[in-house]
Amino acid sequence: MAPVKVTKICCIGAGYVGGPTCAVIALKCPEIQVTIVDLNKARVDAWNSDDFDLPIYEPGLEEVVRQCRGRNLFFSTDVDKGILEADLIFVSVNTPTKKSGVGAGFAADLNYVELATRRIAAVATSSKIVVEKSTVPCRTAESMRTILEANSKPGCRFDILSNPEFLAEGTAITDLFSPDRVLIGSLQTKEGKDACRSLTDVYAHWVPIERIVTVGLWSSELSKLAANAMLAQRISSINALSAICEATGANIDEVANAVGKDSRVGPKFLRASVGFGGSCFQKDILNLVYLSESLHLPEVAAYWRQVVEMNEYQKGRFSKRVVDTLFNTITGKKIAILGFAFKADTGDTRESAAITLIKNFQAERALVTIYDPQVLHSQIWSDLMEASSGVPLETIKRQVSIASSALEACRDAEAVVIATEWKEFRTINWEGVYSHMTKPAFIFDGRLLLDAEKLRDIGFKVTVIGRGERL
Ligand SMILES: NC(=O)C1=CN([C@@H]2O[C@H](COP(=O)(O)OP(=O)(O)OC[C@H]3O[C@@H](n4cnc5c(N)ncnc54)[C@H](O)[C@@H]3O)[C@@H](O)[C@H]2O)C=CC1
Numbered sequence: 001m002a003p004v005k006v007t008k009i010c011c012i013g014a015g016y017v018g019g020p021t022c023a024v025i026a027l028k029c030p031e032i033q034v035t036i037v038d039l040n041k042a043r044v045d046a047w048n049s050d051d052f053d054l055p056i057y058e059p060g061l062e063e064v065v066r067q068c069r070g071r072n073l074f075f076s077t078d079v080d081k082g083i084l085e086a087d088l089i090f091v092s093v094n095t096p097t098k099k100s101g102v103g104a105g106f107a108a109d110l111n112y113v114e115l116a117t118r119r120i121a122a123v124a125t126s127s128k129i130v131v132e133k134s135t136v137p138c139r140t141a142e143s144m145r146t147i148l149e150a151n152s153k154p155g156c157r158f159d160i161l162s163n164p165e166f167l168a169e170g171t172a173i174t175d176l177f178s179p180d181r182v183l184i185g186s187l188q189t190k191e192g193k194d195a196c197r198s199l200t201d202v203y204a205h206w207v208p209i210e211r212i213v214t215v216g217l218w219s220s221e222l223s224k225l226a227a228n229a230m231l232a233q234r235i236s237s238i239n240a241l242s243a244i245c246e247a248t249g250a251n252i253d254e255v256a257n258a259v260g261k262d263s264r265v266g267p268k269f270l271r272a273s274v275g276f277g278g279s280c281f282q283k284d285i286l287n288l289v290y291l292s293e294s295l296h297l298p299e300v301a302a303y304w305r306q307v308v309e310m311n312e313y314q315k316g317r318f319s320k321r322v323v324d325t326l327f328n329t330i331t332g333k334k335i336a337i338l339g340f341a342f343k344a345d346t347g348d349t350r351e352s353a354a355i356t357l358i359k360n361f362q363a364e365r366a367l368v369t370i371y372d373p374q375v376l377h378s379q380i381w382s383d384l385m386e387a388s389s390g391v392p393l394e395t396i397k398r399q400v401s402i403a404s405s406a407l408e409a410c411r412d413a414e415a416v417v418i419a420t421e422w423k424e425f426r427t428i429n430w431e432g433v434y435s436h437m438t439k440p441a442f443i444f445d446g447r448l449l450l451d452a453e454k455l456r457d458i459g460f461k462v463t464v465i466g467r468g469e470r471l
């Protein structure tokens with residue numbers, strides 16, 4: 001049997017990965033019909049909305065959806081129909097950290113992957129290539145295969161591929177248009193290699209063939225965890241060095257630049273910050289820690305765990321620096337937080353460092369005003385409620401408010417904290433902000449975003465992550 005020519009794709013999960021990834025496949029492969037299905041009706045309705053009010057903010061995404069939706073790209077809640085019709089199915093559902101039971105706090109919750117897999121097995125009446133797109137622990141594909149084979153109908157065969165996604169939020173569309181690599185893992189059998197070829201042919205519509213890397217299933221699954229762990233490890237390394245800079249008078253920008261000039265190290269991902277956030281770095285490292293422990297490799301587990309611990313330390317250290325600088329108390333003081341998303345160019349707030357900072361400031365009984373250009377107010381409230389485990393919203397609102405502009409957030413504040421690196425914060429009318437703040441007016445740049453000298457000239461007292469006071 002030759003590799004199947006894919007004509008219909010179904011993607012289970014219309015989230016940050018399934019949505020953009022399959023929209024780009026539809027754009028680049030006009031002859032393939034792509035249907036993205038999700039159980040969440042509100043999310044599907046938003047993807048289908050007349051005014052393209054899409055459920056996620058991602059630069060360039062709307063243009064892609066506008067070109068393909070209704071042509072060869074469809075969004076639906078009819079999961080079964082999507083499965084029935086497709087010859088290739090992406091499983092792109094969420095895999096959060098388990099909250100209870102064995103491995104709670106570390107292991108990935110594979111319940112959504114299992115439910116989607118069981119649905120495929122229950123519904124499919126013809127052979128399918130099933131592609132694990134979600135980030136999963138090593139050997140999950142084996143569990144999927146066992147479930148599918150145990151429940152398949154006569155004449156139906158399922159080939160499992162691992163095809164982890166490497167896009168970063170905020171740059172998803174450019175990452176998808178021009179990926180560093182596409183990774184496809186398959187069983188090294190004839191059937192496995194044929195399935196791998198079918199998926200390769202989809203990506204080959206726009207990805208140069210030398211960037212499509214084909215490997216064994218388990219290497220593919222582990223490579224995804226490894227890539228995120230190593231990226232996060234660079235940030236924790238630079239953040240650890242930022243603490244030394246602050247204590248010595250060295251400048252983290254200069255250190256990162258000098259170190260990154262070494263071609264073996266490279267310049268990317270060396271930006272000190274208030275700490276990394278996002279739905280995946282912490283989750284995937286904890287997953288790797290759990291995997292290492294399960295494999296009786298405690299030293300390996302401890303090594304990776306330290307990357308997350310350093311990140312927690314960085315958030316706490318930055319919060320403490322704010323309190324220390326404001327004369328050791330922020331009780332009753334108004335603090336403006338600029339940025340709530342976990343990084344710029346996204347409305348996503350999952351594991352955002354801003355949430356921890358605000359929680360720390362709340363504990364010090366400060367009055368916090370938040371401004372973010374993209375995050376929905378309802379999302380901010382729900383994150384703060386979740387972070388304060390059960391404190392009623394009315395109580396939170398006594399200490400926290402949300403502003404609709406940076407200027408409004410900073411009015412009468414004693415301090416401004418830059419928590420997300422939104423470009424627009426660079427071009428704020430800082431003279432105007434200064435004139436409306438309580439004096440002395442403090443700025444804490446947790447993102448190395450602003451021109452500290454210019455701000456000092458205006459009159460601000462400026463504290464920058466990774467820069468000490470000594471000159
Ligand atoms: N967010 C990101 O930037 C990246 C995420 N990943 C990985 O991709 C996976 C998905 O992540 P996101 O897209 O961020 O998650 P998400 O939470 O935005 O989307 C997942 C979607 O799957 C749907 N879903 C869950 N179970 C379902 C089922 N049985 N049937 C139909 N729909 C179902 C949910 O309703 C949700 O809309 C995760 O494993 C994540 O680790 C990988 C690379 C980047």
Ligand SMILES: O=C(O)[C@H]1O[C@H](OP(=O)(O)OP(=O)(O)OC[C@H]2O[C@@H](n3ccc(=O)[nH]c3=O)[C@H](O)[C@@H]2O)[C@H](O)[C@@H](O)[C@@H]1O
Nearest residue numbers: 165166167168169235269270271273276277278280342343
């Ligand atoms: O598996 C995933 O979910 C994705 O996780 C990250 O992407 P993402 O979390 O969307 O965004 P990043 O650009 O990696 O930023 C993550 C966090 O690190 C912070 N960061 C990043 C870079 C840096 O130098 N310093 C730094 O503090 C960002 O502000 C952000 O809070 C990876 O970059 C993607 O390759 C991967 O696919």
